[in-house]
Amino acid sequence: xxxxxxxxxxxxxxxxxxxxxxxxxxxxxxxxxxxxxxxxxxxxxxxxxxxxxxxxxxxxxxxxxxxxxxxxxxxxxxxxxxxxxxxxxxxxxxxxxxxxxxxxxxxxxxxxxxxxxxxxxxxxxxxxxxxxxxxxxxxxxxxxxxxxxxxxxxxxxxxxxxxxxxxxxxxxxxxxxxxxxxxxxxxxxxxxxxxxxxxxxxxxxxxxxxxxxxxxxxxxxxxxxxxxxxxxxxxxxxxxxxxxxxxxxxxxxxxxxxxxxxxxxxxxxxxxxxxxxxxxxxxxxxxxxxxxxxxxxxxxxxxxxxxxxxxxxxxxxxxxxxxxxxxxxxxxxxxxxxxxxxxxxxxxxxxxxxxxxxxxxxxxxxxxxxxxxxxxxxxxxxxxxxxxxxxxxxxxxxxxxxxxxxxxxxxxxxxxxxxxxxxxxxxxxxxxxxxxxxxxxxxxxxxxxxxxxxxxxxxxxxxxxxxxxxxxxxxxxxxxxxxxxxxxxxxxxxxxxxxxxxxxxxxxxxxxxxxxxxxxxxxxxxxxxxxxxxxxxxxxxxxxxxxxxxxxxxxxxxxxxxxxxxxxxxxxxxxxxxxxxxxxxxxxxxxxxxxxxxxxxxxxxxxxxxxxxxxxxxxxxxxxxxxxxxxxxxxxxxxxxxxxxxxxxxxxxxxxxxxxxxxxxxxxxxxxxxxxxxxxxxxxxxxxxxxxxxxxxxxxxxxxxxxxxxxxxxxxxxxxxxxxxxxxxxxxxxxxxxxxxxxxxxxxxxxxxxxxxxxxxxxxxxxxxxxxxxxxxxxxxxxxxxxxxxxxxxxxxxxxxxxxxxxxxxxxxxxxxxxxxxxxxxxxx
Numbered sequence: 001x002x003x004x005x006x007x008x009x010x011x012x013x014x015x016x017x018x019x020x021x022x023x024x025x026x027x028x029x030x031x032x033x034x035x036x037x038x039x040x041x042x043x044x045x046x047x048x049x050x051x052x053x054x055x056x057x058x059x060x061x062x063x064x065x066x067x068x069x070x071x072x073x074x075x076x077x078x079x080x081x082x083x084x085x086x087x088x089x090x091x092x093x094x095x096x097x098x099x100x101x102x103x104x105x106x107x108x109x110x111x112x113x114x115x116x117x118x119x120x121x122x123x124x125x126x127x128x129x130x131x132x133x134x135x136x137x138x139x140x141x142x143x144x145x146x147x148x149x150x151x152x153x154x155x156x157x158x159x160x161x162x163x164x165x166x167x168x169x170x171x172x173x174x175x176x177x178x179x180x181x182x183x184x185x186x187x188x189x190x191x192x193x194x195x196x197x198x199x200x201x202x203x204x205x206x207x208x209x210x211x212x213x214x215x216x217x218x219x220x221x222x223x224x225x226x227x228x229x230x231x232x233x234x235x236x237x238x239x240x241x242x243x244x245x246x247x248x249x250x251x252x253x254x255x256x257x258x259x260x261x262x263x264x265x266x267x268x269x270x271x272x273x274x275x276x277x278x279x280x281x282x283x284x285x286x287x288x289x290x291x292x293x294x295x296x297x298x299x300x301x302x303x304x305x306x307x308x309x310x311x312x313x314x315x316x317x318x319x320x321x322x323x324x325x326x327x328x329x330x331x332x333x334x335x336x337x338x339x340x341x342x343x344x345x346x347x348x349x350x351x352x353x354x355x356x357x358x359x360x361x362x363x364x365x366x367x368x369x370x371x372x373x374x375x376x377x378x379x380x381x382x383x384x385x386x387x388x389x390x391x392x393x394x395x396x397x398x399x400x401x402x403x404x405x406x407x408x409x410x411x412x413x414x415x416x417x418x419x420x421x422x423x424x425x426x427x428x429x430x431x432x433x434x435x436x437x438x439x440x441x442x443x444x445x446x447x448x449x450x451x452x453x454x455x456x457x458x459x460x461x462x463x464x465x466x467x468x469x470x471x472x473x474x475x476x477x478x479x480x481x482x483x484x485x486x487x488x489x490x491x492x493x494x495x496x497x498x499x500x501x502x503x504x505x506x507x508x509x510x511x512x513x514x515x516x517x518x519x520x521x522x523x524x525x526x527x528x529x530x531x532x533x534x535x536x537x538x539x540x541x542x543x544x545x546x547x548x549x550x551x552x553x554x555x556x557x558x559x560x561x562x563x564x565x566x567x568x569x570x571x572x573x574x575x576x577x578x579x580x581x582x583x584x585x586x587x588x589x590x591x592x593x594x595x596x597x598x599x600x601x602x603x604x605x606x607x608x609x610x611x612x613x614x615x616x617x618x619x620x621x622x623x624x625x626x627x628x629x630x631x632x633x634x635x636x637x638x639x640x641x642x643x644x645x646x647x648x649x650x651x652x653x654x655x656x657x658x659x660x661x662x663x664x665x666x667x668x669x670x671x672x673x674x675x676x677x678x679x680x681x682x683x684x685x686x687x688x689x690x691x692x693x694x695x696x697x698x699x700x701x702x703x704x705x706x707x708x709x710x711x712x713x714x715x716x717x718x719x720x721x722x723x724x725x726x727x728x729x730x731x732x733x734x735x736x737x738x739x740x741x742x743x744x745x746x747x748x749x750x751x752x753x754x755x756x757x758x759x760x761x762x763x764x765x766x767x768x769x770x771x772x773x774x775x776x777x778x779x780x781x782x783x784x785x786x787x788x789x790x791x792x793x794x795x796x797x798x799x800x801x802x803x804x805x806x807x808x809x810x811x812x813x814x815x816x817x818x819x820x821x822x823x824x825x826x827x828x829x
Contacts, residue, residue: 027526035522042518048119051506055260056251057499058241059268061089062492086246088390089493090238093248093271100230102270106262108229109133109169115218123219124259128209129155129190131221133201138175139223140164140199143182147203147219150187152211155203157194158185166198167225174225233263247496253508257501264499272491278389279492286482290475293346297472338437339470341430344372348427355420367426374426380419387412540742546764549748550755555591555734556584557766558614566644569617569624570672576771581621584765591763592731599700599710602765603723604736605750606716606743610767611635611736615713616644623675627708631670632678634726635715636687639680645670652681656699657690663702676707691725700729718750724757732761738768 063085092098112127113120129147133139143161150156161182166175180198188194193202224232236252250267254260277284347367367377391408533541540546546554559580565571569578592598602615612635619631633641634653642649647668655661661681670677684690703710712730714723727733735754737747754762 027530031523031526034526035519038518038522038525039515042514046509046511046514048117049509050119050255052253052255052508053257053260053501053504054251054253054507055257055264055499055501055504056249056497057264057268058496059093059248059250059271060494060496061086061246061248062494063246086240086248090248092274093250093267094234094236094238096230096234098267098271098274099234100226101274102263102267103226103229103233104172105270106266108259108263109224109226111222111224113220113222122256122259124256126208127206127219127221128214129203129205129219131201131203133169133199133223135169137195137200138166138168138178138198139201140180140182141167141174141223141225141228144220144222145184147221149211149215149219151215152205152209153190154187155190156185156187157203159183164198165225167223169226172226236264236267257504261499261501268495268498272493272495275493276491283482283485287479289347289350290479290482293343294472294475294479297468297475338434338441339474341434341437343471343474345427345430345434347372348423348430352420352423352427355416355423372426374422377419377422377426380415380422384412384415384419387415538744539740540737540744540747541740543766545744546737546747546766549744550751550764552735552751552755553591553763555587555763555765556580557769558584558610558617560768560770561613566613567616567620567672569620573624577617578621580769581617584618585621585625588732588734588763591761595731597704597708598732599704599712599730600732600734601712601714601723601726601730602734602736603714604716604738604742605718605746607719609716609736609738609742611716612641612644612713614734614736614765614767615711616641619675619709619711620672622709622711623672627674628706629675629709629711630667630678630703630707631675631711632713633680634691634712634722636680636684636690636722637715637720639683641677641713642668642679645677647677647679649679649681652679653699654681654684654687654690656681657693657695658684659695663699688721688725691722697729717754718746727759732763733759734763734765736765736767739766739770741768 110131110133112123112129112131114123114127115121128149140159140161141164143159143164146158148156148158159182163179164182166178166180167173168175182198184196188203190205191202193200233252236250238248238250241247241249250264252260252264351367367374367381372378387408391405391412543554557580559577561568561577563572563575563577568575569581572578588598588600589595600618602611602618604611612633615631619629623629631641632653633639636654639649639652641647642652645668647670651661651666653666656663656666666678666681668677668679669675690696700710710730712726714726717723717735735751736742
């Protein structure tokens with residue numbers, strides 16, 4: 001008997017490679033549909049996702065000590081200083097203040113939009129209209145104004161915002177504690193002033209307006225404050241192009257290429273302008289100081305000039321005599337020297353006052369610009385200005401308690417004290433020089449006293465005029481020098497490549513990559529679905545699930561019954577399920593080597609596996625074979641076969657075994673030719689003992705002489721021992737496994753126990769197989785290889801997975817019509 005099982009297993013294993021090929025092949029439709037859907041999703045995503053572009057510009061950060069011999073370079077500190085300078089400039093470029101300054105000059109206060117194919121598109125410099133707002137009047141920030149043109153001269157304006165913040169552009173600030181309910185829906189004329197308590201502006205059409213297109217479109221605009229714009233545009237990134245270079249690349253991503261380009265170009269422009277302003281700060285402050293001084297001196301000069309002219313006119317004297325001229329020339333030389341000292345004295349006193357009152361010391365004028373040749377004083381002033389600038393840059397990305405800021409503050413204090421002492425020393429030196437000049441002037445005044453009175457008066461008026469004129473001329477000279485210095489200054493840094501949108505491709509979405517990802521997902525997702533379904537499924541779904549547990553032969557598969565009848569082999573003899581029972585019949589005969597009289601037991605691990613259904617139809621298919629067949633309902637605890645045939649259960653196996661009925665009295669005709677039935681009979685209190693009795697053995701002996709085939713419907717072996725007790729009386733034991741119902745672990749536990757019992761001719765029968773693409777081992781090639789010893793199983797089984805039997809089966813057309821598109825994809829019956 002074991003040789004029969006071994007031969008049968010060899011028949012199965014010889015065709016396993018074909019089953020594996022079918023397992024891969026049967027999912028081609030599912031894979032194709034998944035890939036198609038994934039590519040469609042990628043197409044829709046690419047089409048309706050707003051493209052994101054990346055615009056970039058490069059700036060060369062020059063070394064501030066370029067073309068200068070720096071002693072630190074000789075000590076190997078030059079590279080460190082260069083890197084520090086680079087990081088400082090990156091800090092300036094990325095600063096909020098520079099971004100804010102740029103946005104106040106570029107004109108991004110109003111954003112325009114249009115609706116196109118369910119997508120909102122910004123119209124930067126391509127809007128058909130322009131909003132002219134009153135900057136002195138509050139405007140609602142973030143409120144969307146919808147514009148629909150009725151004609152070129154009229155439009156409808158709609159807006160609704162319950163809590164709009166108000167912003168005054170001229171003051172660059174929000175109106176504190178004020179949120180307005182913006183509500184408007186009205187028709188206006190183009191150019192008409194639109195004013196409420198909440199806003200004031202007018203709408204003008206421009207050269208972009210096309211009445212044939214724009215009258216059909218919907219437009220909108222939004223006011224944006226500078227702080228909000230700064231946060232929006234501060235998302236740009238900065239980094240050196242490599243570790244050794246001082247070239248910084250600035251990148252900005254967004255939807256509108258032109259807007260991004262304009263912003264980056266304006267940003268670098270303002271950055272260079274800011275750097276140039278820092279270089280020109282000395283010249284600008286010098287010019288400002290001189291201008292303030294010139295205002296007062298100009299009045300004195302005019303007054304002196306008028307007095308001189310009036311005296312000459314009244315006294316009818318135009319010039320001094322020769323002796324007076326000589327004295328006057330010496331006096332003028334001293335007056336010129338005194339004028340320079342007076343200007344220097346005023347500057348030094350002004351610097352001392354700045355230091356004493358702790359004013360903005362970073363605004364100090366370099367002494368050299370005023371002609372003060374004091375190297376120490378000039379150096380200290382430049383150092384103090386540089387320290388203040390360094391602190392300003394460092395404070396942008398450091399807290400006040402940062403050690404580096406404290407170190408800078410300490411340097412500022414030390415430098416300021418040293419500067420103060422040097423200023424006082426310079427003032428003292430200047431006063432000494434003035435005293436000497438005044439002494440020499442006094443000696444000349446003694447000679448002037450000997451001149452005639454008229455000459456003396458004229459000499460005094462001209463001396464006062466010449467002194468004021470000398471101071472005025474000196475200041476004009478220094479002012480001119482400062483202006484020349486300012487005009488000659490150039491920015492330390494340079495824009496290498498301006499931002500440009502020419503030839504840019506979107507960085508998002510990457511269309512080609514999306515299609516590749518869709519293709520990969522279209523392949524991976526079905527694989528994950530299949531593997532996941534197998535991994536997380538605890539039920540037996542395919543032949544391999546059984547083969548992993550046991551090497552017992554599988555005698556066949558019973559197709560899912562979608563008929564109303566419980567005996568489809570009789571009511572639908574040409575159906576696929578009837579043909580599946582014929583296959584099982586053939587395989588059992590092969591398993592038992594064509595034994596003429598056969599007793600077959602049908603059992604399972606748990607209830608609802610379909611034992612009674614299989615038993616009835618298996619008995620019916622043997623009866624149709626023209627053999628005398630008996631169906632015995634050995635489920636004495638829950639008898640129910642009699643209900644399916646409309647028979648009585650007053651007498652049956654239980655009554656016979658307790659000697660209350662005769663054998664011929666318990667045999668009932670089923671109504672099917674060649675098929676008799678013995679029901680379970682009344683439920684006994686001790687079914688196991690009755691089955692194990694000698695009376696039961698005697699009954700089987702008698703029945704085997706009468707019938708060719710005896711089919712036993714038994715209770716589950718996982719619940720009671722009845723089936724085990726009956727197995728000694730049978731030739732073949734069929735263990736039912738129901739697809740999608742039998743639990744793998746329970747099945748494995750019970751079948752291993754049965755194998756240890758060495759039960760003869762124990763085989764597996766798969767029940768309720770659904771012929772779909774998700775039927776794993778069954779859908780394509782149901783019955784594949786089983787009964788191939790008779791040349792039968794492969795031929796008819798091949799067509800089942802497709803829903804066809806090539807016209808051999810009565811339910812082919814019905815089954816194909818019942819499947820919907822989704823059912824064919826996901827294999828749902």
